[in-house]
Amino acid sequence: DIQMTQSPSSLSASVGDRVTITCQASQDISSYLNWYQQKPGKAPKLLIYDASNLETGVPSRFSGSGSGTDFTFTISSLQPEDIATYYCQQYDNLPYTFGQGTKLEIK
Amino acid sequence: QISLKESGPTLVKPTQTLTLTCTFSGFSLSTSGEGVGWIRQPPGKALEWLALIYWDDDKRYSPSLKSRLTITKDTSKNQVVLTMTNMDPVDTATYYCAHSPYSNAMDVWGQGTTVTVSS
Numbered sequence: 001d002i003q004m005t006q007s008p009s010s011l012s013a014s015v016g017d018r019v020t021i022t023c024q025a026s027q028d029i030s031s032y033l034n035w036y037q038q039k040p041g042k043a044p045k046l047l048i049y050d051a052s053n054l055e056t057g058v059p060s061r062f063s064g065s066g067s068g069t070d071f072t073f074t075i076s077s078l079q080p081e082d083i084a085t086y087y088c089q090q091y092d093n094l095p096y097t098f099g100q101g102t103k104l105e106i107k
Numbered sequence: 108q109i110s111l112k113e114s115g116p117t118l119v120k121p122t123q124t125l126t127l128t129c130t131f132s133g134f135s136l137s138t139s140g141e142g143v144g145w146i147r148q149p150p151g152k153a154l155e156w157l158a159l160i161y162w163d164d165d166k167r168y169s170p171s172l173k174s175r176l177t178i179t180k181d182t183s184k185n186q187v188v189l190t191m192t193n194m195d196p197v198d199t200a201t202y203y204c205a206h207s208p209y210s211n212a213m214d215v216w217g218q219g220t221t222v223t224v225s226s
Binding site: 001034036038042043044045046049050055087089091094095096097098099100101 | 144153154155156159167168169170203210211212213214215216217218219
């Protein structure tokens with residue numbers, strides 16, 4: 001299985017801050033990387049697919065970059081409604097593994 | 108507009124078999140490229156991918172759970188069924204199904220159904 005390592009596991013930031021989360025794959029996954037947002041008690045929501053493509057309807061403050069083994073997810077200006085846990089997921093090889101998640105809190 | 112909804116028991120006993128149904132709309136599993144996957148999340152823990160079925164009845168399973176999982180589809184009912192045998196308390200989780208087109212992201216998820224394994 002491909003291991004996905006996210007960092008940090010938790011993050012506290014202020015409204016308006018730029019927030020960055022990284023995800024590293026244990027082997028080359030090209031750009032087959034998604035980012036999901038999960039709010040408490042809710043299902044995950046797809047934000048970014050193919051490493052850098054914004055899902056329809058997702059605010060432009062969210063972005064993704066990277067390829068191969070190293071990926072970055074960025075919120076350009078943190079909003080209160082962005083409080084959630086964020087997961088990366090590779091879909092290059094089955095099983096489609098997830099990172100362990102990054103819990104984002106407001107400072 | 109694609110939507111999915113999971114259904115099944117909320118409580119199962121250890122060693123029993125769990126059967127979950129995903130009922131969906133907005134796409135057909137008889138259409139080339141379409142797929143439905145299952146993912147679970149134990150309380151307070153990360154997401155775990157379980158299984159996937161495609162329009163052509165190609166089925167894929169998590170290697171660690173393959174011996175316990177079976178995924179099937181009923182195209183006429185727009186349903187996908189996941190069975191998991193020999194349930195254990197560690198299988199307590201919220202189980203999600205998701206629209207999972209071939210070589211694409213899981214773009215729409217169901218609301219999830221919580222399953223507790225306890226005697």
